[in-house]
Amino acid sequence: MYILPYFFLFIFGLIFGSFLNVIIYRIPKNISIIKPRSFCPKCKKQIPLYRNIPLLSYIIQKGKCHNCLEKISSNYFIVELIIGILWMLSFYYFNSLNETIYFNIISTLLIGIAIIDKKEFIIPLELTISSLIIIITHSLIYGNILSNLSGMIIGLGYLSIIFIITFLVTKKQTLGYGDLQLIFVLGLWISDIRILLVIFTSSLIALIIWIIISIKYGFDRNRPLPFGTFLSITSIVIYPIKMDFLIF
Secondary structure, X not given: OOOHHHHHHXXXXXXXXXXXXXXXXXXXXXXXXXXXXXEOOOOOOEOXXXXXXOOHHHHHOOOEOOOOOOEOOHHHHHHHHHHHHHHHHHHXXXXXXXXXXXXXXXXXXXXXXXXXXXXXXXXXXXXXXXXXXXXXHHHHHHOOHHHHHHHHHHHHHHHHHXXXXXXXXXXXXXXXXXXXXXXXXXXXXXOOOHHHHHHHHHXXXXXXXXXXXXXXXXXXXXXXXXXXHHHHHHHHHHOOOOOHXXXX
């Protein structure tokens, strides 16, 4: 019986992962995430529900569209699997269904932001606002609004200092408005000084990757990096970490 919660959370994770794939594909193309039903990007033929089962459909159809036999990107399978595993394992860590669902919904949206920003260099406002609404609602219900606001203020204050310093050095805006909006939301979600660790770690990873790319392809100070991707993934990793010795 004890295994049932993990099983059902894994299934729910697969369902959310499948829907996240729809969001990742459609939002950058300004296609409604409601209509039409799922379709093949190549032949545009709608996919029947019985051929749209997370993970299984990809395996049974050997990664190809049943209609046109076009190869389906393995990213669909990977996203569904990652979200499913995340939903399952997080329950083991939090041991609270409420906290597990809250963490997983926000994390799923952040993974969507991470992938879209990596592909398109944009952070969809729809996903940022959706995360914000969920975080505020959760804070109002469970009385954490002041703690959430403190995290937001700390994050924005720290980021503002970085923003000013980099602007003075490079004479150009290095962060997009989407990044600033995302930091606002992440500060509310993490709600304490850990947001500083998120920003610092994300910046360090971005710098290391920028150096590696520059060594491989040549120096280009204007080369863009999807900072929202680093922020999102780092936040998911750091959120569950207990750092009581740093929290005041």
